[in-house]
Amino acid sequence: MKPVYKRNITKHLWSLPIVAILLFGCQQNTTPLIDKNATPETRHLYAKLFQLQGKKILFGHQDDLAYGVNWRYEPGRSDVKEIVGDYPAVMGWDIGHIEHGREANLDAVPFSLMKEFIISSAKKGSINTISWHLDNPATGGSSWDTTAAVAHILPTGHLHTKFVGWLDQVAAFLDDLRFEDGTPVPILFRPFHELNGNWFWWCKPFCTQEDYIALWQFTVQYLKDVKGLHHLIYVYNTNNFVEEADFMDRYPGDDYVDMMSFDTYQLLDIEGMTPETLQASSEQFKSHLQANLDVLQRYAHQHGKLMALAETGFEAIPSADWWTTVLYDAIAPYDISYVLLWRNQGELDGKMHYYAPYPGHISETDFKKFFQGTKMALQSTLDSLNIYNRTQ
Numbered sequence: 332m333k334p335v336y337k338r339n340i341t342k343h344l345w346s347l348p349i350v351a352i353l354l355f356g357c358q359q360n361t362t363p364l365i366d367k368n369a370t371p372e373t374r375h376l377y378a379k380l381f382q383l384q385g386k387k388i389l390f391g392h393q394d395d396l397a398y399g400v401n402w403r404y405e406p407g408r409s410d411v412k413e414i415v416g417d418y419p420a421v422m423g424w425d426i427g428h429i430e431h432g433r434e435a436n437l438d439a440v441p442f443s444l445m446k447e448f449i450i451s452s453a454k455k456g457s458i459n460t461i462s463w464h465l466d467n468p469a470t471g472g473s474s475w476d477t478t479a480a481v482a483h484i485l486p487t488g489h490l491h492t493k494f495v496g497w498l499d500q501v502a503a504f505l506d507d508l509r510f511e512d513g514t515p516v517p518i519l520f521r522p523f524h525e526l527n528g529n530w531f532w533w534c535k536p537f538c539t540q541e542d543y544i545a546l547w548q549f550t551v552q553y554l555k556d557v558k559g560l561h562h563l564i565y566v567y568n569t570n571n572f573v574e575e576a577d578f579m580d581r582y583p584g585d586d587y588v589d590m591m592s593f594d595t596y597q598l599l600d601i602e603g604m605t606p607e608t609l610q611a612s613s614e615q616f617k618s619h620l621q622a623n624l625d626v627l628q629r630y631a632h633q634h635g636k637l638m639a640l641a642e643t644g645f646e647a648i649p650s651a652d653w654w655t656t657v658l659y660d661a662i663a664p665y666d667i668s669y670v671l672l673w674r675n676q677g678e679l680d681g682k683m684h685y686y687a688p689y690p691g692h693i694s695e696t697d698f699k700k701f702f703q704g705t706k707m708a709l710q711s712t713l714d715s716l717n718i719y720n721r722t723q
């Protein structure tokens with residue numbers, strides 16, 4: 332028996348390279364998670380996201396379960412679900428004000444509820460992503476107070492201890508996000524976002540490239556190696572950009588980033604809007620979005636990272652077919668893992684501030700079409716894929 336077995340192996344050795352090409356040849360260049368000790372659920376999620384690349388675009392919405400247009404904190408409610416019958420595949424949250432140990436975030440979402448929403452939606456298959464609109468540590472002002480602060484919170488700065496205390500608060504919140512069996516819920520963490528804008532104190536005009544990168548690297552190392560958090564997938568994020576160089580200018584390096592992304596909104600004042608100005612604005616938005624997605628995709632593939640459109644939308648969606656003719660048309664050709672719409676606050680400072688439609692909205696029918704026979708995926712799709720590879 333033995334010699335026959337040996338002969339057969341030798342006979343089939345020639346086919347090994349072909350098998351290898353079939354298995355690996357068509358895949359993108361991918362890198363492992365930056366956290367070598369990432370939990371099994373986090374590693375599984377990360378691998379699944381690579382498998383889904385190009386096939387599905389997960390749909391996300393900020394604060395989806397917390398409130399919507401004309402309602403607040405009603406269990407099970409979601410503006411998205413009321414129209415399409417399913418919850419978002421990606422749930423976005425912001426932990427601004429966690430640094431002060433407050434009860435609620437900067438938009439009044441209680442952290443205790445946020446925690447419940449994160450755990451319960453993960454149990455149903457959704458992925459949670461967290462951003463952090465942290466206050467200015469130098470002044471006590473908000474994220475939008477652009478007084479110089481980054482250099483002061485680095486290890487050599489006089490506010491370093493204060494900042495580390497803030498990171499301890501972040502770590503405690505993140506560490507508390509666990510399934511019933513105690514396993515941490517994987518989180519896409521997107522700190523110091525829109526870095527090339529000019530509105531947050533960590534943005535380009537208010538700190539050097541070196542200091543931004545040092546802040547990012549310190550934060551990752553601290554959460555991962557000092558606090559021992561191993562359920563985070565780190566998301567690098569710029570705002571939309573004109574110059575390609577602006578996208579990678581402050582990139583903290585392949586050892587510090589798992590996913591690359593940018594944010595962009597269609598901006599048009601609804602007052603005085605005409606069909607012509609709307610059309611022109613939509614065309615311009617679409618072409619700029621695609622130009623930026625070209626750049627994102629090139630760098631993400633080159634560096635073996637995942638990619639996402641981390642925030643987008645058109646405030647109050649004044650266009651009935653925006654979902655299919657503008658957003659889907661623009662993003663469908665790309666390998667982004669997800670697209671996330673910003674929050675449905677409702678009225679804010681005298682105008683309507685929401686990015687997903689609600690029942691009765693002019694774009695309701697088109698929003699349903701956006702998910703029919705397209706690459707867009709909602710919670711139930713992820714649930715059926717068991718993205719965290721959990722048995723319970």
Ligand code: BMA
Binds near residue numbers: 425438464673674679
């Ligand atoms: C902005 C607006 C603000 C909000 C902030 C953080 O885009 O929605 O009202 O406070 O995001 O969520």
